[in-house]
Structures are given as structure tokens and as C-alpha cells.
Amino acid sequence: MRTNFFPDRQQPMKFADLGLSDELLQAVEQAGYTTPTPIQAQAIPQVQMMRDLIAIAQTGTGKTASFVLPMIDILAHGRRRALMPRSLILEPTRELAAQVAENFEKYGKNHDLKMALLIGGVQMGDQVKALTEGVDVLIATPGRLMDLFERGKILLTGCSLLVIDEADRMLDMGFIPDIENICTKLPPNRQTLLFSATMPPPIKKLADRFLTNPKYIEMARPATANVNIAQFKVPVSARKKRDVLRALLQSEDVKTGIIFCNRKTTVREVNKSLNSYGFSSGEIHGDMDQSARIAELQRFKDGKINILVASDVAARGLDVKGVSHVFNFDTPWHPDDYVHRIGRTGRAGATGRAFTFVTPEDAEAVQNVEKLTGGAIPVFAIESGVAEPEAEREPAAEAPRRERKGRKPREQERDSRSSARREAVDEPRAEQEPRAERKPSAERKPSAERPVRRERHASHEPADEGWNGPVPEFLKQSALA
Secondary structure, three states: OOOOOOOOOOOOOOHHHHOOOHHHHHHHHHOOOOOOOHHHHHHHHHHHOOOOEEEEOOOOOOHHHHHHHHHHHHHOOOOOEOOEOOEEEEOOOHHHHHHHHHHHHHHOOOOOOOEEEEOOOOOHHHHHHHHHHOOOEEEEOHHHHHHHHHOOOOOOOOOOEEEEOOHHHHHHOOOHHHHHHHHHOOOOOOEEEEEEOOOOHHHHHHHHHHOOOOEEEEOOOOOOOOOOEEEEEEEOOHHHHHHHHHHHHHHOOOOOEEEEOOOHHHHHHHHHHHHHOOOOEEEEOOOOOHHHHHHHHHHHHOOOOOEEEEOHHHOOOOOOOOOOEEEEOOOOOOHHHHHHHHOOOOOOOOOEEEEEEEOHHHHHHHHHHHHHHOOOOOEOOOOOOOOOOHHHHHHHHHHHHHHOOOOOOOOOOOOHHHHHHHHHHHHHHHHOOOHHHOOOHHHOOOOOHHHHHHHHHHHOOOOOOOOOOOOOHHHHHHHHO
16 A cells, blocks of 8 residues: 655655655665655656646756656556557657666666667667567657657557656757657557646647646746756856866866867867866767767766766756766857756756856857846856956957958857867967067067068069079060060
């Protein structure tokens, strides 16, 4: 018999108070958890009662376990059938799908449940084989699922439980039409759970269409940042970003950090730069195949590298315990991405620090972030010597600007060759003597060639190093004329 869902409020709630099976509680305890997060405490009982659910909670609050744990107990009783998964979890990215699969393996180790992972970037053969043998839990990205469905390799008529995870991210990535298509192929009397960090109108429309009398749970104001994360914005010029990043990585005592960039090329360049300065870093972005991304992420989780440079493809898919710092090397273009990026730290009650580099061109993007999060982000004052004050950088920057007058300003994202050259030059410049301390030009030994050149220009005589061969006939004729 299950215990009371709502024990005395004076006592902290335990997982044992949620009515989970003894086998599941044992797995949870072995994973190191005893107390559920607020979203878990409210969502798990509703899922167990087979109700449709809409859960709005910020990232890092334990949303995954709030549907994985009750699903394991629900699916513990039942029979598998070939090509007909009993439950379906839709994820927007491969990384999120893989991490949900890890949760099922961790918490379901005492249950006889089979799981299949359908994601792009890997061979279909093993995925089709798993479906043929029958699975209890199917975790999939919409694209690969629809591909296999259209090939006749999967049937959805036996799916009694659907989870739509990170629904707002699905919207950003353009997956809502696919999700609507998938929902029409599922049994109408299924249980549907929708999890999201925000609730934009298209997601509400989706919920109104496909959920039946859902229980609504909202743990925080949409798109608010975790209060355990100390946030800072760092004013910096585009050309000084790498200098400031290296200084912060050293001064902040970063144990485990993630650096987010807006473009894949920037990810590669920043990682290459960090490696050249002796930092233990790796990279993950959309141009890498799935096996390489998984391998790099595993190196980060295992502690073989302590810094991971990532693009937004991984912003909502990274769940690494103990991330102490997040750096937004580029201010995110979309305010929602800011919340999800910094949410990689300060997870499960821990504290974290997040730094966002802000150039003058980022003013509007930062204002949008602060409007969404409901407060101004404090400025982090870089000490002198770490980043030059604007007044000191002005003289060195004026000359190049005058030379390039009339050109279209370059984007912050330079091509890799220009960035590498610029970085190689930036460091030695600081070691050179200031221009004012150099010897005046009058004291320098004049070059022997200069007077010769001036004399030639004055007399218009032919240069000594000119043509030494015979004079062409047509020139002789023109001279005589």
C-alpha cells in the first residue's frame, strides 16, 4: 500500500513519501538522492494517478526524474510487443535524449524494462533491431522517429504514455508540426505529460489540443534564472574577449566550466586558443558526428577535461554534476537561451557563477535578457591589468580604424585564420615598449637606401635596379621621334 503523498509539512519530504516501489527507492538512494525537488514532489504523484500534466519549471530543477521515476513503476507491469513501444518520450536534441536514457538505466536497474534510443547521427540497424524485439520505453527525437515511422519500422498504436520534454525548445527548433503529426498517430486515450521552461502561446495551443484536463504545475515564473547562480555581465571589446576569458578562468578558480558561443566556428577557435595556452578544454557543436559529441561529453563528465566549449545545440542538453561556472563568450541572440545556458550550473541546490561577455553591439540583446529575467545583471569589474580600460586601448585602436575607413565593419565572428593571427600578435604587444619610450626617429641610424631613393625621385633618373637588357626597338623609335 502506498504511503501518504503529503506528509506533515514540518518534516522534509522524502522519496519514500511519494509512494514509489521499494526497488525504485533503492535505486534512487544508491544514486545519492533522498529528498525530492519541488517539481518532483508535485509531479510524481500526479503522474502515478495517470493524470495529464503540464509542468513549468526552470532548468536544473529535476524535471527529468519527475517523469522518469513514476514511469518506471507504471511500466513495471505489462507486456512488450514487437515494433509497438509502450511509452514514448520526445526530446529536442540528441544530447537530451541520451541523458534521459542514462536516467532510465540508473533508476530502472532493478526493473526488467527495455529501452530504445532513436536519434540521428547513428546507424539505424541497431535501433530497428531493438524495436523488433519490443521496448517498454522509446526515447526519440522527432526527426528520426518520423523517419522510421514512414519506413514502417514502428507502430505507435500501443503507446499509452507520451512525454513531450523541453516543449519550448521544440518550438524554437521548429518541431511543433512534427509533434502534432506524431500525436495524431497515438491512441487518443493515452496519458500525456508536457514539460517546459516557458509557456509561449504555440505551446499552450498544443497543450489545449492534445492534453485532457491536465494538472498544471508551475514552480517558478517562466524564464527566471536560478537564484543559486551569481550572474555578472562583463563589458569587453570583441578583440579582447579571449584575453578576458583566460584571465577569468585563472582568477575564478574554475573547477568545471562550460563556455557558450553563438557560432560553431567560434567554438572551434576558442577551444583551440585555450589549448594553446595550456587549458584542459574540449568542444562540442553541431558539425561533429554523434559519436564524437558523446565521446567529448564523456571526457568532460569523467574529468579528463574541465572546460567544455559548446554551441547552443548543447545548451539544454548538458546535465553534468558539479559545473561551477558558465561563461557566455557571446551574448545569446535569444533571451530564453540565456536562462538555459546559465542553468548548466547551480543545479540540484548547488551554487554557481555565470559571466556574460557584453560588447557595445550586444546592448539590445542584454536588455532583452534582463527584461525576461526581471532584473538588471550586475557588472563585473575587471581589475586593472586583466583588461585594459577603454581609455588606454583608444590610441592603439585609432590608427587601424583610420586605415580601414569606409570599409564595412567586420562581424565579431572572424574567420579562424584572422583570429589566430590576431591572438598571436595581441600577447607580444603588451611586452613591447610603449611608443613614447622608443628612441626618436632622429636618433635612429638612417638607412643607406633612403637618400638614394629621394635623389631618384628628385631627378627622375631611371632606377639602377631597372631594366638591364637591350632597349626595345619601339622605344628607340619613339625617343627619336
